[in-house]
Amino acid sequence: MIGVVILSVLLLIYEISDSHAVINGWYERVVVGLFIIEYLLRLWLCSDNHQIILAHYEKADYLNIPFRLSKVMGILLAKKLEYISSPLSIIDLLAILPSYRELRVLRLFVVFRLFKLFRYLNSIKLFAEILSNKRFELYTLAIFWGFLIFIGSTALYFFENPSNGGQVTSLFDAFYLAVVTMATVGYGDISPHTVGGRLVAMVLIFAGLSFIAFFTSIIVSAFSDKMENMQVNRVYAELNRRRGFVIICGFGRVGQHIAGQLEKDGEHFVIIDNNAMRVQEAKKYNYLAVHDDASKNAVLINAGINNKATAILCTTGDDVINVYITLTSRHLNKAIRILSRANNEENVKKLYQAGATHVIQPFEIAGMVAAQYVGQPVAFEAILGIISEEKQFIMETVCVHEGSFIIGKAVDDIDFAQRKLILVGVISANPVHCTHKNRYQVKNQHFYFNPEEYFQLQAGDLLVVLGRKVGIDYFRSQVEKSRLKLGMRP
Amino acid sequence: MKRIAIFGYSMMALETMRRLSGSEYQLIFIGQNQAEVDLVAGQGVDSRMVDFRNDDDLRAIGIGSDIDILFCFFTKDSDNVFLTISARAISDNLTIIATVDDPESAEKLLAAGANKIIDPYEICGRKTYALLTRPDITTMMDETVFGQHDLNVAQIEILAGSCLEHTCFSGIKSIEKHNVILVGVVDRELGDELHVAVGEKEHKLDAGDFLVVMGSSKDIMAFKEDVAAGVRVAGECNREV
Numbered sequence A: 001m002i003g004v005v006i007l008s009v010l011l012l013i014y015e016i017s018d019s020h021a022v023i024n025g026w027y028e029r030v031v032v033g034l035f036i037i038e039y040l041l042r043l044w045l046c047s048d049n050h051q052i053i054l055a056h057y058e059k060a061d062y063l064n065i066p067f068r069l070s071k072v073m074g075i076l077l078a079k080k081l082e083y084i085s086s087p088l089s090i091i092d093l094l095a096i097l098p099s100y101r102e103l104r105v106l107r108l109f110v111v112f113r114l115f116k117l118f119r120y121l122n123s124i125k126l127f128a129e130i131l132s133n134k135r136f137e138l139y140t141l142a143i144f145w146g147f148l149i150f151i152g153s154t155a156l157y158f159f160e161n162p163s164n165g166g167q168v169t170s171l172f173d174a175f176y177l178a179v180v181t182m183a184t185v186g187y188g189d190i191s192p193h194t195v196g197g198r199l200v201a202m203v204l205i206f207a208g209l210s211f212i213a214f215f216t217s218i219i220v221s222a223f224s225d226k227m228e229n230m231q232v233n234r235v236y237a238e239l240n241r242r243r244g245f246v247i248i249c250g251f252g253r254v255g256q257h258i259a260g261q262l263e264k265d266g267e268h269f270v271i272i273d274n275n276a277m278r279v280q281e282a283k284k285y286n287y288l289a290v291h292d293d294a295s296k297n298a299v300l301i302n303a304g305i306n307n308k309a310t311a312i313l314c315t316t317g318d319d320v321i322n323v324y325i326t327l328t329s330r331h332l333n334k335a336i337r338i339l340s341r342a343n344n345e346e347n348v349k350k351l352y353q354a355g356a357t358h359v360i361q362p363f364e365i366a367g368m369v370a371a372q373y374v375g376q377p378v379a380f381e382a383i384l385g386i387i388s389e390e391k392q393f394i395m396e397t398v399c400v401h402e403g404s405f406i407i408g409k410a411v412d413d414i415d416f417a418q419r420k421l422i423l424v425g426v427i428s429a430n431p432v433h434c435t436h437k438n439r440y441q442v443k444n445q446h447f448y449f450n451p452e453e454y455f456q457l458q459a460g461d462l463l464v465v466l467g468r469k470v471g472i473d474y475f476r477s478q479v480e481k482s483r484l485k486l487g488m489r490p
Numbered sequence B: 001m002k003r004i005a006i007f008g009y010s011m012m013a014l015e016t017m018r019r020l021s022g023s024e025y026q027l028i029f030i031g032q033n034q035a036e037v038d039l040v041a042g043q044g045v046d047s048r049m050v051d052f053r054n055d056d057d058l059r060a061i062g063i064g065s066d067i068d069i070l071f072c073f074f075t076k077d078s079d080n081v082f083l084t085i086s087a088r089a090i091s092d093n094l095t096i097i098a099t100v101d102d103p104e105s106a107e108k109l110l111a112a113g114a115n116k117i118i119d120p121y122e123i124c125g126r127k128t129y130a131l132l133t134r135p136d137i138t139t140m141m142d143e144t145v146f147g148q149h150d151l152n153v154a155q156i157e158i159l160a161g162s163c164l165e166h167t168c169f170s171g172i173k174s175i176e177k178h179n180v181i182l183v184g185v186v187d188r189e190l191g192d193e194l195h196v197a198v199g200e201k202e203h204k205l206d207a208g209d210f211l212v213v214m215g216s217s218k219d220i221m222a223f224k225e226d227v228a229a230g231v232r233v234a235g236e237c238n239r240e241v
Helices: A002-017 A025-045 A049-062 A069-084 A087-099 A101-118 A120-133 A135-159 A171-182 A195-241 A253-264 A276-284 A297-303 A319-332 A345-354 A362-375 A377-387 A431-435 A469-485 B011-020 B034-041 B055-060 B077-090 B105-112 B120-133 B135-143 B217-229
Strands: A245-249 A269-273 A289-291 A309-314 A337-341 A358-360 A393-399 A421-428 A439-442 A445-449 A462-468 B002-007 B025-031 B046-049 B069-072 B095-099 B116-118 B152-157 B181-186 B194-196 B210-215
Touching: A002 A025, A025 A069, A025 A087, A049 A069, A049 A469, A069 A087, A120 A135, A120 A195, A135 A171, A135 A195, A171 A195, A195 A289, A195 A297, A245 A253, A253 A269, A253 B120, A269 A276, A269 A297, A276 A289, A297 A319, A309 A319, A309 B120, A319 A337, A319 A345, A337 B120, A345 A358, A358 B120, A362 A377, A362 B011, A362 B095, A362 B116, A362 B120, A377 A393, A377 B135, A377 B152, A377 B181, A377 B194, A377 B210, A393 A469, A393 B135, A421 A469, A421 B135, A421 B181, A431 A445, A439 B135, A462 A469, A462 B135, B002 B011, B011 B025, B025 B034, B034 B046, B055 B077, B069 B077, B077 B095, B077 B105, B105 B116, B120 B135, B152 B217, B210 B217
Parallel strands: A245 A269, A245 A309, A269 A289, A309 A337, A337 A358, B002 B025, B002 B069, B025 B046, B069 B095, B095 B116
Antiparallel strands: A393 A462, A421 A445, A421 A462, A439 A445, B152 B210, B181 B194, B181 B210
């Protein structure tokens, strides 16, 4: 396609340079045909139509609700329109439109595809920035070059004067010959004829080669110096475009696992690690990663701790570093969630003191898993699978919003079995429930396990339900919709 | 009473011993030096110093005779693999649970004969992710089922001749009476997957299947006793299974 695009632009240039030229009609038709086919294919493939229809059908079938084709078609149409209005799609369309005779003036839009391919502007901006950063070295080199040119021009003017049998008639000719020689171009229109002039030319050629080598090395080193900064800036720019993301400090075994889970669930995150090898490892997976010290204020601020970051995960294997990052993060943002890893039990308290929201002890959890496996392996594997969402069934909370249809209802009146859900319990801080049995203290709330049939739900209660994701999502949407119908704001 | 041997001094080993002590298990800690043995002995656990490379020493502590479960908690994966392969060669029936540092060693441990591999870093990653995405559920489970509160998840095996054998899963009665939640069933005919009790599919209970229930230890015990005593806890199986 790149070749086709370039050829179509060349034909356009040919047509402009020779107004009497006749563009080969069949080629234009082929090119436009290809563009149309490409456009239609992209439009068709921009969303998985079969998947969307099947997902809605299966959901309706599972929940015993009527399947509405019009609703699905509406979703599909919305996705197509979203694609049509995307910038790349508009550029594709502009490349097709000029084929209409009435719109031949739009032929120029074919050139837009070249902009998409090459992105000249960014490169020029980058090049100017690099030249600006290396101006001291470049000034020095320019002075050295000017000095050589001055000496060379004077010497060539002296040796290659027509009175000595040469061709240099003016000082400008001498300057021109010196520059052409130093650049190792050698047009041959003016050339040294005298022994002195040839000796000067030889010196200038070697000096010119050295000059080019110096210049190249300055530019290359400037590019390599700039490359890391550019990559970091690209990461920050990318983060700025996200609605929310998680900052993972440390890309060891634990960090890698969390990043993998977040990636799988389509969540956004950035990794900060002061180990270059680990950052490289993260980049291999196409993760956004910054090679820096996460305990520095500037690094966390640049990463967006006060902007769009939703949580900080301190997952390094060193408790001292984790405490320091936790403290720095809490100092910078009082409200952000900080989950920190503690390898030694004695450091758990310190991490909480530093401002961690949760502290995770890998070896304690692993020990607990090992101990539980001994007694109830089947039950434990099952419940662990449900909690970690590895299985088809999951356990989630559904909030009882003010104004929703379940408010004030007894749990027996909400037919969970019909919804293919199991009500495990209710999490609530409401003192109204305190008379109920099976009450377990969970931080500053209570968990009411297997509540009695007359347990009356209150605003702010969290229902802990077990079932398939589709069932839980549907129940949650019903609860939220009922609230909206009553005019409550989300 | 089941006898458990724990090899290797680590935080994981200490946590496991802490959780298993005082229950229906008899623990033996095997250290690599006297300092480790003294430290664990100070916590009231039977501790010995044994060379895990020597099969006779392994037999002497009961592997192949009265040890039921073996924990390999050495910090080096190679040591865990060696101990697993040695213990498996001595006993086919031993349950071996091993920890792993490098994920690549997990397959080697399984090949050596381990029944269960525990990767602390992977578990920590999962835990952190769960806390990040579903803090309510994770905190609730930590404080109740995995914490100090008396709320447990338990498995009940359907034994041959049990009153639940050849009955329908959906027809199980007396759950409400005992204040336990029937989470699901592991139907061995269909594999090791847990089928959650949301009424999607009927399961005929056979010997070897497991019911997974949730409740306080007293209520679970009462339900188990009902099942064991043959109290009618199951209804008729009306649906085709």
